Amino acid sequence: MASYLLANRLLGPLQALTGGARALTTGNYSARVQLRTRDEFQTLAEDFNQLAATLERNEAARRRWIADISHELRTPLSVLRGEMEALEDGIRTLDMQALQSLQAEAALLGKLVDDLYQLALCDVGCLDCHRETVDMIALLRETAAQHQTRFTQQRLAIIQVLPPAPAFVQADPTRLKQLLNNLLENTLRYTDPGGRLHVAARQKDRQLIITLDDTAPGVPADALPLLFEHLFRVEPSRSRRHGGAGLGLALCRRIVEGHGGRITAAPSPLGGLRISVCLPLTRP
Numbered sequence: 001m002a003s004y005l006l007a008n009r010l011l012g013p014l015q016a017l018t019g020g021a022r023a024l025t026t027g028n029y030s031a032r033v034q035l036r037t038r039d040e041f042q043t044l045a046e047d048f049n050q051l052a053a054t055l056e057r058n059e060a061a062r063r064r065w066i067a068d069i070s071h072e073l074r075t076p077l078s079v080l081r082g083e084m085e086a087l088e089d090g091i092r093t094l095d096m097q098a099l100q101s102l103q104a105e106a107a108l109l110g111k112l113v114d115d116l117y118q119l120a121l122c123d124v125g126c127l128d129c130h131r132e133t134v135d136m137i138a139l140l141r142e143t144a145a146q147h148q149t150r151f152t153q154q155r156l157a158i159i160q161v162l163p164p165a166p167a168f169v170q171a172d173p174t175r176l177k178q179l180l181n182n183l184l185e186n187t188l189r190y191t192d193p194g195g196r197l198h199v200a201a202r203q204k205d206r207q208l209i210i211t212l213d214d215t216a217p218g219v220p221a222d223a224l225p226l227l228f229e230h231l232f233r234v235e236p237s238r239s240r241r242h243g244g245a246g247l248g249l250a251l252c253r254r255i256v257e258g259h260g261g262r263i264t265a266a267p268s269p270l271g272g273l274r275i276s277v278c279l280p281l282t283r284p
Contacts, residue, residue, distance in 0.1 A: 013041035020048055029056035065230060069116065076109040115247040119230065122254035129172040129258065133284055136167045136176070136208055137201060143180040144199060147188070154188055157196040167201065167208045170282040171259045179255045182248040183275055187214045191272060198270060208279045214272035219265070227265045228253040 016033050023031035029052055035045040083102055086092040144158050151158050169176075187197045195215030202209050219227065226232045230250045249265075256263040261279040268274040 013037055013045070017041075017045065017048060020052070024052060024055065027059075029059055073109070073112065076105045076112070079105045080109070112247070115251055118251055119247060119254065122251070122258065129175055131170050131172055133168050133282065134171050134173045134176060136169050136210070136279065137162050138166060139173065139176060140180065140199060140201060140210070143177060143184065147181075147184045150188060151197070154191075155193040156188070156191055159196055159198045161198070161200040163201060163203070166284070167203060168282050168284045169208060169259070169279045171279070175255045175258070179252050179277070182252050183212055183277075186248055186273075186275075187212070190214075190217065192216055195272070196270070203281065206281050208281050210277040210279070212275045212277075213268040213270045215268075216271040218267055218271055219273050221267070224265045224267075228263065 013035055016035060020031050020033040031052055032049050033045040035042045080102065083092070083098065083105070087094050087098060092098055140162060141160065144160055148158060184197070191197070191214045197215075198211075198213040200211045200213075223232075228249050230247065232250075253263050256277055256279070259279060261277060263278075264276045266274045266276065
């Protein structure tokens with residue numbers, strides 16, 4: 001009798017855990033194990049349920065990721081197909097304007113595919129980086145100067161408050177340039193005409209802190225933690241009509257974290273968005 005009762009006490013929880021594990025292997029990530037034994041079996045069941053919940057969230061994220069990528073790729077492809085069909089049917093004349101329109105859509109599609117590729121490399125830890133000593137202050141000035149014409153065309157001003165002394169970081173200059181380009185492009189896309197971008201840098205505790213503040217429109221507080229997620233966009237002020245696919249800031253986070261730094265988003269005192277980048281300093 002004692003052996004029978006002991007066997008039931010052991011086999012019951014084991015059978016429940018085995019059934020749950022079998023459900024997970026078939027892709028049923030909603031499976032849960034409910035035990036009230038108040039012993040190691042219950043602890044194991046709770047850990048199992050946490051694992052199942054994590055797998056369920058990851059599967060849902062994977063499905064959303066595939067659906068979002070499919071949608072983003074389909075949009076420029078549909079435009080290209082429509083443009084070419086119009087040219088074939090004689091509805092539109094093959095002139096320089098038509099070629100420029102096709103080129104713009106092809107460039108948008110190419111950038112989207114390149115960003116997806118870069119993010120995939122980051123996720124598997126294969127992003128190619130060739131580190132060297134980089135003067136971040138000089139790189140900030142250079143990148144701002146290269147974007148000055150586009151800012152002027154958009155009636156936006158760039159105000160730089162940068163220290164005169166250099167600030168060196170051990171990093172890949174190409175990736176850092178990509179980081180700054182994406183951040184400035186974000187301001188160009190989403191800041192209302194007549195606004196401005198305030199770029200500042202300071203050193204604190206062997207860290208270089210770079211802040212970029214732009215003017216309205218701002219970002220809702222509940223959306224700030226999600227800005228660096230794949231394919232996330234804020235609607236309606238920062239929407240698809242501005243041409244963004246929601247990958248630029250996600251790639252920025254991967255680049256910064258790959259260099260041992262951190263990047264955050266917060267409301268800007270200018271009425272828009274503040275992006276803060278913190279990078280570890282090194283000796284020249």
